[in-house]
Amino acid sequence: MEKTMKAVVTYAPGDNRYEDFPFPELEDGEVLLKVKGCGICAGDLKAFHGGIRVWGTSEADRYMEPPCIPGHEFYGEVVDIKGEVPGIAIGDDVCAEQVVPCGHCHFCRTGKYWMCQRSAVFGFKKYANGGFAEYVKLPKTSLKHVLPKSFTKEQSVLVEPIACGMHALEQANIQHDDVVVIAGLGAIGTSMCNIANLKMPKLVIGLEVREERARRAREYGADIVLNPVECNVVEEIMKLTDGLGCDVYVEASGSPKSAVQGLNCLRNHGRYVQMGVLSDLVTADWNTIGDGKELTIIGSHLSAKVYPAVIRGIEKGLIRTDGLISHCFKLQDWAKAYETAEKDPTAVKIMLEP
Numbered sequence: 001m002e003k004t005m006k007a008v009v010t011y012a013p014g015d016n017r018y019e020d021f022p023f024p025e026l027e028d029g030e031v032l033l034k035v036k037g038c039g040i041c042a043g044d045l046k047a048f049h050g051g052i053r054v055w056g057t058s059e060a061d062r063y064m065e066p067p068c069i070p071g072h073e074f075y076g077e078v079v080d081i082k083g084e085v086p087g088i089a090i091g092d093d094v095c096a097e098q099v100v101p102c103g104h105c106h107f108c109r110t111g112k113y114w115m116c117q118r119s120a121v122f123g124f125k126k127y128a129n130g131g132f133a134e135y136v137k138l139p140k141t142s143l144k145h146v147l148p149k150s151f152t153k154e155q156s157v158l159v160e161p162i163a164c165g166m167h168a169l170e171q172a173n174i175q176h177d178d179v180v181v182i183a184g185l186g187a188i189g190t191s192m193c194n195i196a197n198l199k200m201p202k203l204v205i206g207l208e209v210r211e212e213r214a215r216r217a218r219e220y221g222a223d224i225v226l227n228p229v230e231c232n233v234v235e236e237i238m239k240l241t242d243g244l245g246c247d248v249y250v251e252a253s254g255s256p257k258s259a260v261q262g263l264n265c266l267r268n269h270g271r272y273v274q275m276g277v278l279s280d281l282v283t284a285d286w287n288t289i290g291d292g293k294e295l296t297i298i299g300s301h302l303s304a305k306v307y308p309a310v311i312r313g314i315e316k317g318l319i320r321t322d323g324l325i326s327h328c329f330k331l332q333d334w335a336k337a338y339e340t341a342e343k344d345p346t347a348v349k350i351m352l353e354p
Ligand SMILES: [Zn+2]
Pocket: 041, 042, 043, 072, 073, 160, 161
């Protein structure tokens, strides 16, 4: 009989099943992890609900390759290695970067693996099944990082989302005289308040509607948190900056309204960073960028060469993780976990464990 493992398997939008799945077989250079935990990303929820960026408009432009196992925020213990994999040993706790680079496209060859033309992320492709499973196979080209033995499961699972936030801040190139606005204070936005604060700018301003998240972000390093429902954010930011506007606006909420707000509250020569995945098209006065303020518009995709820094930062206690994992569910209760992530007002980051 074929050896199997338990996994959550995606077949179609709205069709995830907890079932037996063929046990991963290793090829040369591959590593097998016994999964210890895996965070649920907003992208996993969007995929479940048939998000167009994942499912496309037809088979031709479909990113998702079902049936496959979702989950890219995983870590686990190395239980098998095939061939030579330098730096990785049986028994290590390891996480892999979310992107699985092809290794030979223009971007991979020039060291920009996170922009790999193939753009494969764990959990969306048959050849890169994710961590909502008992075991996950790390392909040869995947980027593996050994986690310190001292890491809790929460810390281990948060490395991926924190890395995405850290990359966005690196894209923003924060200076000590900058007023930095971070819009959307979920787990990543909250962590960005922490990391932005470590760069010692003039002011870190968070934008968030939920009071609980606002409170946590203040603990994490936001000097001020504004609620876009209760105040006019652009006016408040102008007041706080002598009418100039902020230097940096990091959009991490995924709301088109927040994107427009960003253009409006930036000062002349401000830097706009798009980090969140937007839920809809944005309608904005594009002149604000050119004829108006001479803005710099910057994209942020996944994370680039920051995992080691995130791991060091957590290890040194500079990067905080407390309170960012709000719930932990067993793998078979994935549906309840998804529902909690979407509906529970106390939810921040939710993780699954086998
Ligand atoms: Zn993620």
